Amino acid sequence: xxxxxxxxxxxVKEIAEKMGNAKSLVLVDYQGISVEEDTELRKNLREAxxxxxxxxxxxxxxxxxxxxxxxxxxYLAGPVSIAFGYEDETTAARLLAEFAKxxxxxxxxxxxxxxxxxxxxxxxxxxxxxxxxxLISKFLGSITSPLSKLVYVLDSVAKTKEExxxx
Numbered sequence: 642x643x644x645x646x647x648x649x650x651x652x653v654k655e656i657a658e659k660m661g662n663a664k665s666l667v668l669v670d671y672q673g674i675s676v677e678e679d680t681e682l683r684k685n686l687r688e689a690x691x692x693x694x695x696x697x698x699x700x701x702x703x704x705x706x707x708x709x710x711x712x713x714x715x716y717l718a719g720p721v722s723i724a725f726g727y728e729d730e731t732t733a734a735r736l737l738a739e740f741a742k743x744x745x746x747x748x749x750x751x752x753x754x755x756x757x758x759x760x761x762x763x764x765x766x767x768x769x770x771x772x773x774x775x776l777i778s779k780f781l782g783s784i785t786s787p788l789s790k791l792v793y794v795l796d797s798v799a800k801t802k803e804e805x806x807x808x
Contacts, residue, residue, distance in 0.1 A: 649700060656696055656704035663692075665726035666753040667733045667764060668713065671695070672720045673746030682740050682747070691733045692725040712758035716751035730754045731770045738768035 660666060671679065686693045698717040705713050726733030734752060741747040752764045759767065 652696065652700050653703045653707065656701055657707040659692065659694075659725050660704060660708045660710065660753075663725040663727055664754070665724075665730045665733050666713075667724040667726070667737055668716045668750045668752060669722045669724060669737055670720060670748040670750050671722045671746075674744045678740075678744045678747075682737075682744070685736055685740065686724060686733070689732050689736055690726075690728045691736060692727070693722060694725070695720075695722045710753055710758070713751065713753060721750065731767055734764050734768035735770075738765055 674682070683693050698721060701717055701721075701723065702714055705711075724733040724737055734749065737747070737749055741749065749761045749764045749768075751761055752759050752767075754767070
């Protein structure tokens with residue numbers, strides 16, 4: 642086996658491993674963004690534990706077959722980068738969609754989350770879903786608000802009864 646083939650097989654294995662560990666994959670057309678924009682994007686993604694890589698499309702196609710992901714081949718045409726989201730399902734899409742508002746050349750092509758392939762329209766809709774932590778805090782806030790009001794009312798009733806007994 643020649644050296645070039647071994648290197649390609651190792652790359653395919655690396656990509657397949659990243660795909661297996663990621664909670665989401667977002668495919669992006671990055672052509673036309675400046676070096677400064679790319680550097681800023683990579684920094685933002687890295688801080689959120691999102692890995693952003695550029696691979697040859699042919700190697701990615703082989704990796705998708707190895708992992709058992711069907712349907713991504715349609716989005717693997719032209720220059721494509723991949724964001725691997727490891728923390729939750731929406732972070733990578735959310736950060737890329739926010740950045741695409743500033744960098745008009747950046748375009749989400751599609752993605753893969755929990756066994757489903759999504760086109761750019763659905764990925765952009767998913768990007769609007771807040772992170773798990775934000776959703777949990779909103780949920781807890783909605784639970785505690787009525788409870789704190791109930792505690793306040795019960796405390797007021799108890800104080801009123803005590804004042805009535807003393808008088």
